[in-house]
Amino acid sequence: KPYGRHHGALLFMLLMLLPGASHSQASVIGTGDISLTMTLAEAAGEATAQAVSDAFTASEPLTWKVYVPETYNPDKPAGLMVWISPTPSGKIIRPWKPVMDKHNIIWIGAEASGNRIAVARRSILALVGAKIARDRYAIDPQRTYVAGFSGGGKVASMVAPNATSLFRGAAYFMGVEYFEQYPNHGIEAIAQNRYVFVSGTEDFNLKPTRRVFRQYKDAGVNAVDLMIFPRLGHRLPDATGMDRIIRFLDGDPRAND
Numbered sequence: 001k002p003y004g005r006h007h008g009a010l011l012f013m014l015l016m017l018l019p020g021a022s023h024s025q026a027s028v029i030g031t032g033d034i035s036l037t038m039t040l041a042e043a044a045g046e047a048t049a050q051a052v053s054d055a056f057t058a059s060e061p062l063t064w065k066v067y068v069p070e071t072y073n074p075d076k077p078a079g080l081m082v083w084i085s086p087t088p089s090g091k092i093i094r095p096w097k098p099v100m101d102k103h104n105i106i107w108i109g110a111e112a113s114g115n116r117i118a119v120a121r122r123s124i125l126a127l128v129g130a131k132i133a134r135d136r137y138a139i140d141p142q143r144t145y146v147a148g149f150s151g152g153g154k155v156a157s158m159v160a161p162n163a164t165s166l167f168r169g170a171a172y173f174m175g176v177e178y179f180e181q182y183p184n185h186g187i188e189a190i191a192q193n194r195y196v197f198v199s200g201t202e203d204f205n206l207k208p209t210r211r212v213f214r215q216y217k218d219a220g221v222n223a224v225d226l227m228i229f230p231r232l233g234h235r236l237p238d239a240t241g242m243d244r245i246i247r248f249l250d251g252d253p254r255a256n257d
Contacts (some may be wrong), residue, residue, distance in 0.1 A: 029073050032068060035066070036132060038061070039060060043062065044132075052124055056121070061110075063130060065089065065110075065111060066133070067092045067097060074137070075138075076138075079103060079105035080106050082109070082129050082133075084155045085110075086115045086149055086152045089114075090110045092107045093236060107212075109135045110122070122155045130167075145169040146167040147173065149173035152175065154172075154177045157176040158179075164190055169196075169249040172197050174200060196224070197213040198245065199228050200229045203232075203234045206228065224247050
């Protein structure tokens with residue numbers, strides 16, 4: 001299996017190593033579409049880079065695509081959406097930008113983190129992406145989410161149960177795995193957060209998505225929702241659908257209206 005107890009332990013160790021956010025560079029980074037390139041040591045510190053030196057070389061340039069609403073205000077901490085893509089691009093799709101604007105959410109996704117990349121590496125890039133955003137912007141820890149599509153959704157569902165203190169919610173778009181073991185957290189920690197399972201009536205992953213949704217419920221995770229969009233195949237929902245997903249993650253009781 002590409003994931004298990006060792007992988008979960010690695011994620012937990014990285015959470016302990018990642019330095020706290022400072023927001024010291026907020027005035028430098030700006031808003032809109034941004035591309036950030038740096039080494040792992042520059043992004044997350046020498047200790048983190050050393051801990052994962054088997055997966056990343058010291059001088060390797062890594063890139064994250066960021067979208068920051070023009071209305072970003074450090075006095076009003078933004079939410080954060082860490083994206084895990086099935087493709088080589090971590091960039092937000094254009095129809096979702098107004099949704100990020102509306103809900104005051106910053107987006108970050110790693111480049112070269114698609115389905116051809118090892119799961120452990122993709123997971124680390126997601127954790128470090130959260131670190132990068134928190135270092136440069138005022139982020140609301142209660143609105144920090146991880147999400148992914150297809151194979152990226154499966155990786156997001158591997159990361160979220162092992163980083164419950166960092167990611168307070170997760171959205172699995174047409175790809176999800178069940179947490180068969182809890183390397184670092186019990187079900188109580190997992191159940192404190194919110195999870196959205198996203199599929200479509202024409203999606204070939206609808207059946208496994210339903211199955212894992214039921215597994216979460218049976219395990220005692222109650223803050224979950226299964227959103228099945230009519231006539232939608234294996235592709236991302238539109239802005240209206242994404243708005244509904246964000247409202248659920250934010251705890252809006254009208255999310256299904």
